[in-house]
Amino acid sequence: MGNWAVNMMENEAPDSGRSSAKPPAHENVYQTLRAQILFGEMAPGQAVTIQGLTDSLGAGMTPVREAIRRLISDGALIFQGNRRVSVPILTVDDVEQLIFVRKTIESDLARRAADQIDPDVVTALERIDTQLDVAISNGDVAGYLQGNYKFHALLYAQANAPILTDLADRLWLRFGPSLRVVCGRFGTQNLPDRHKDMLTALRNGDAEAAAAAMMADVEQGMQMVAAVLAEDAARN
Amino acid sequence: MGNWAVNMMENEAPDSGRSSAKPPAHENVYQTLRAQILFGEMAPGQAVTIQGLTDSLGAGMTPVREAIRRLISDGALIFQGNRRVSVPILTVDDVEQLIFVRKTIESDLARRAADQIDPDVVTALERIDTQLDVAISNGDVAGYLQGNYKFHALLYAQANAPILTDLADRLWLRFGPSLRVVCGRFGTQNLPDRHKDMLTALRNGDAEAAAAAMMADVEQGMQMVAAVLAEDAARN
DNA sequence: TTCAGCAGAATATGATCAAATTATCAGGTG
DNA sequence: CACCTGATAATTTGATCATATTCTGCTGAA
Numbered sequence: 059m060g061n062w063a064v065n066m067m068e069n070e071a072p073d074s075g076r077s078s079a080k081p082p083a084h085e086n087v088y089q090t091l092r093a094q095i096l097f098g099e100m101a102p103g104q105a106v107t108i109q110g111l112t113d114s115l116g117a118g119m120t121p122v123r124e125a126i127r128r129l130i131s132d133g134a135l136i137f138q139g140n141r142r143v144s145v146p147i148l149t150v151d152d153v154e155q156l157i158f159v160r161k162t163i164e165s166d167l168a169r170r171a172a173d174q175i176d177p178d179v180v181t182a183l184e185r186i187d188t189q190l191d192v193a194i195s196n197g198d199v200a201g202y203l204q205g206n207y208k209f210h211a212l213l214y215a216q217a218n219a220p221i222l223t224d225l226a227d228r229l230w231l232r233f234g235p236s237l238r239v240v241c242g243r244f245g246t247q248n249l250p251d252r253h254k255d256m257l258t259a260l261r262n263g264d265a266e267a268a269a270a271a272m273m274a275d276v277e278q279g280m281q282m283v284a285a286v287l288a289e290d291a292a293r294n
Numbered sequence: 295m296g297n298w299a300v301n302m303m304e305n306e307a308p309d310s311g312r313s314s315a316k317p318p319a320h321e322n323v324y325q326t327l328r329a330q331i332l333f334g335e336m337a338p339g340q341a342v343t344i345q346g347l348t349d350s351l352g353a354g355m356t357p358v359r360e361a362i363r364r365l366i367s368d369g370a371l372i373f374q375g376n377r378r379v380s381v382p383i384l385t386v387d388d389v390e391q392l393i394f395v396r397k398t399i400e401s402d403l404a405r406r407a408a409d410q411i412d413p414d415v416v417t418a419l420e421r422i423d424t425q426l427d428v429a430i431s432n433g434d435v436a437g438y439l440q441g442n443y444k445f446h447a448l449l450y451a452q453a454n455a456p457i458l459t460d461l462a463d464r465l466w467l468r469f470g471p472s473l474r475v476v477c478g479r480f481g482t483q484n485l486p487d488r489h490k491d492m493l494t495a496l497r498n499g500d501a502e503a504a505a506a507a508m509m510a511d512v513e514q515g516m517q518m519v520a521a522v523l524a525e526d527a528a529r530n
Numbered sequence: 531t532t533c534a535g536c537a538g539a540a541t542a543t544g545a546t547c548a549a550a551t552t553a554t555c556a557g558g559t560g
Numbered sequence: 561c562a563c564c565t566g567a568t569a570a571t572t573t574g575a576t577c578a579t580a581t582t583c584t585g586c587t588g589a590a
Contacts, residue, residue: 131367155457221391
């Protein structure tokens with residue numbers, strides 16, 4: 059994912075037992091903001107100011123600036139021409155495009171993952187899914203969003219397809235804020251858990267079934283986003 | 295595409311006749327670097343240093359820094375863990391993934407464009423294609439790369455699908471440097487012009503034919519990249 | 531309503547600190 | 561005696577911050 063230092067294993071530091079050097083500040087800021095956007099701590103349309111972030115994150119301006127540029131490039135934020143930056147508001151057209159690309163990319167990732175996944179990872183996915191069920195029944199929105207992301211991220215990491223994984227990851231940043239709105243509107247109770255089909259497909263090594271399950275999952279999630287959008291449009 | 299201020303037309307400045315405000319420095323740096331990568335002025339594997347760019351572009355450190363972060367997010371540059379940044383070197387797996395996504399996204403863009411394209415734009419595309427032929431027969435690599443990009447960019451802009459266009463644009467940044475190597479290795483003479491089928495499809499408003507033509511174009515271009523990669527791999 | 535001035539935020543610079551690669555050199559080995 | 565190995569010094573480069581400058585949007589008066 060956007061993870062820092064992917065290839066710095068077996069680099070035991072000489073001093074004490076700290077395993078890896080500390081990431082630069084701009085990386086930390088990026089990860090923090092990224093998580094906030096992904097897990098719905100920022101609302102669609104919300105303004106993002108550099109100074110506000112330097113204050114709230116206790117970071118300098120340069121790191122914040124770099125993180126914001128990165129997120130703009132990710133599509134997680136938009137630069138509004140005049141010097142304003144904000145969280146984008148999805149349109150119906152946007153959602154339609156997201157459905158199309160997510161279906162093709164993420165179903166392909168599922169297919170690739172199913173072909174070579176390690177049984178231990180399937181077990182790990184099952185564990186995540188269990189936690190997901192708990193979050194759903196508890197109405198824990200943040201837990202649901204994070205668990206859902208973790209499930210998909212871990213699955214996609216098994217595909218060994220860095221470019222596709224990267225693309226998928228960026229797409230999630232685009233609808234993260236809206237997903238939060240969906241949960242706030244419908245509640246978590248009504249969210250069906252579409253991961254069971256995926257898990258059985260993975261256990262069976264059935265790549266096509268995995269791809270189909272992913273298609274259904276994507277379709278269902280995006281349709282809820284579309285529904286909220288339509289609702290908001292009707293209100294005005 | 296990554297163009298600054300997409301929506302600031304008809305914004306006549308009060309003073310004199312200057313049509314639009316000047317873009318910020320980091321935007322200029324970004325566009326410059328982007329063009330250099332896209333049109334092969336940077337070789338795969340080449341190191342990119344901040345200080346080198348501040349010197350060569352005459353810009354300050356912060357704007358250069360921001361542009362680099364953006365390009366890293368685009369996949370046009372990679373951050374090598376230790377603080378080095380360089381132009382990525384594609385692997386065979388990368389190319390395989392690029393073929394898959396480019397085919398789906400760009401053929402869909404062609405389909406959408408064909409459904410609603412203005413005849414005047416088709417004429418403009420034909421003009422670009424003519425220039426492309428000239429560049430090919432003259433062995434003008436830079437002209438070929440720029441013309442080819444312009445053709446696709448103008449076509450995709452007709453699709454009215456900002457998210458898909460954005461994705462496609464980012465993908466081009468990934469293989470730009472390698473394309474230059476392809477031209478250097480094979481020469482431009484051997485490049486077939488695959489745009490004729492596209493143009494007739496567009497004139498006929500035949501969306502499926504346009505999509506098919508795009509598939510062929512993508513497949514052919516990426517296969518040449520793959521061939522160069524295989525050649526280099528065999529050499530070592 | 532329009533225009534001028536003002537407040538506040540973003541942009542951009544240069545200086546300073548920290549880290550990493552490169553260069554250098556001493557010591558040992560074939 | 562030449563060469564390799566290892567550590568250390570020097571230089572280059574990146575990261576961060578504080579500050580000056582420029583631009584935007586707003587407010588209040590004509």
